[in-house]
Amino acid sequence: MAQLDQSENTGVPSEVDSYHSLFPLEPVPPPNRLQKTSNFSYITSCYKAVNSKDDLPYCLRRIHALVFSYDFHAGAETMFSRHFNDPAADSYFTKRKWGQHEPPPPRQHAGLLPESLIWAYIVQLSSALRTIHTAGLACRVMDPSKILITGKTRLRVNCVGVFDVLTFDNSQTNHVTLMPQYQQADLISLGKVVLALACNSLAGIQRENLQKAMELVSINYSSDLKNLILYLLTEQSRLRSVNDIMPMIGARFYTQLDASQMRNDVIEEDLAKEVQNGRLFRLLAKLGTINERPEFQKDHTWSETGDRYLLKLFRDHLFHQVTDAGTPWIDLSHIVSCLNKLDAGVPEKISLVSRDEKSVLVVTYSDLKRCFDSTFQELQQAAAGPL
Template identity: 90%
Template sequence: MADELRQELINRHLITMAQIDQADMPAVPTEVDSYHSLFPLEPLPPPNRIQKSSNFGYITSCYKAVNSKDDLPYCLRRIHALVFAYDFHAGGETMMSRHFNDPNADAYFTKRKWGQHDGPLPRQHAGLLPESLIWAYIVQLSSALRTIHTAGLACRVMDPTKILITGKTRLRVNCVGVFDVLTFDNSQNNNPLALMAQYQQADLISLGKVVLALACNSLAGIQRENLQKAMELVTINYSSDLKNLILYLLTDQNRMRSVNDIMPMIGARFYTQLDAAQMRNDVIEEDLAKEVQNGRLFRLLAKLGTINERPEFQKDPTWSETGDRYLLKLFRDHLFHQVTEAGAPWIDLSHIISCLNKLDAGVPEKISLISRDEKSVLVVTYSDLKRCFENTFQELIAAANGQGSSI
């Protein structure tokens, strides 16, 4: 497996397993309904609880938690007395933190007046994002809106603080459905979907603002007083297709717009993103093929570990040292406790993997097992060892399920 992918997966695992010391953070609840092991993903609200979310208008907090029903991690978003559960993506960061966390990026809009430039304009790869990355984001975000709108719903959270980035360019939209719950009025006789078309149009405007902010590499660019200046920056640095897409999304139209309308502007770039996704999938499949046997070998070692050196079984303290179990003990020594002629430990992973594969397959190849006092040598086949291994483990399983004599 590639080192970069391996390190990314390790980091995700570490984040997934992260826990807090309850004594250091007593404000974090130990359990919420069927969720436990809460870990804050955002700074906790201040003790005075005056600060409110700029998106929802309520005090919010966000946690990683484990569901006791399926033992999987989830992202819990607490808003007032409501808790929303979403899939947890370890290592994800918001678009805000990835691309809009540099206060110097706003200097072009905040420190200069129109027409007065102290230096060169920001350029791609020199202060601005590459256009290929922006189109990669556009394809994913428009695809998300297309899925939501096709279902007759609206996103309503197309905002850099609610767009998650995992890996290098993979996007996910967080907090979808929150506004539908917060603004629902059960006393209304009107159809709650009556305003959905209006919300969908607002989604397209929000998408346009996100794209313009990415093109300017600054949230200041989407402020009304900076729009002309921002569009000049886009015109100078990016293609006419990107400029036209932004104008289409942000300009009032005389008709209802659809996310499908921007597909011609995306054009062949869609196939570029599709090819990139398929190539990424091919790389991951190749790495998976290299690692696919690890689970099988781990199960063999786990089963072997339940047998070797068991202190007592069926009230027999010598159980692991007699019969088939003794052969398996000697096989364990053959796997892990080899020494050189000088008596130094001989460590060879290929030897361990080869022997485990032969055990799993039950090949007729013979193997010499030597006792620790070197007074006994037993010659057996891997087929014999596999039979001993399976019979012994099944004996343990039967006792664990209450089918054998009680210990």
């Protein structure tokens, strides 16, 4: 894990409450160049830190004198950095100089995002808003700079709840009276994010560019996407709900559901492999505590006698075999197969040859497992000490 040189970064504390090993996730500006962010109107900074209670990494967002803790996702990037970090993408919306003609609207093959990707984002963001709104709360940070992307298309909304803390008014008796207004603002913000994705430019959501942006959407995307954007951006007399856009999503929801299920299958398969890897690692770790132990209870020959000698020969059978020409014979499938048989204690017989090749011991894997379990238990009892 990356470590910070405290001598060169005196402005970063070594510890904050129960968090330590702070590392900036954003460039730390000099003290004379601190600027307020456009989202929160406060000077903010972001760090990765380790919690001393569970030894897990977290993301710390510092806003003035407040510190907010969030889950840390390694390798995540913001929607802004992935899709809106190219100034050339704004060329269609920039004002043309005198005498220049209106540039033609770009096509999907000329840099615009695939519609399937935009709908994948819509399903996830609307699902997040639905969860928040159902709880009687509001997101208030639906912005490309606060939407994290992990992997290819997985979205997470960051900094949720920050505005609730920064704008808390203790003198107000009913704090939920403004919540419907905030929820309507969430829908408008979602519409702006979708429009920016369709235009592949944040310039498209500026008021003076809305007409050109909607023309671009009409040319390159389906009417469902256009209608969804118009519905989200158009203020209406009645209160709108995020559930209202479900008919516009339609059967595309099942596409995202299938993709999610397929991803779960892949993750479960990988997890099953790691479970097996962990089981084999524990076997090797236990075997390593037994083999070649210099001394045990003042007995210097402990690892070379009795059951321990059998385990030493088994270790040589695993890792130190050679070919007829005397060269090392390395076969990972042999190592994995033998460890699995040891763990299961199968009755299959195995020939263990001493290093001087003067003796051959024929034992079963069940015998080796008995020796292995009893020897490691003996070490554990000695480590625990007398009760």
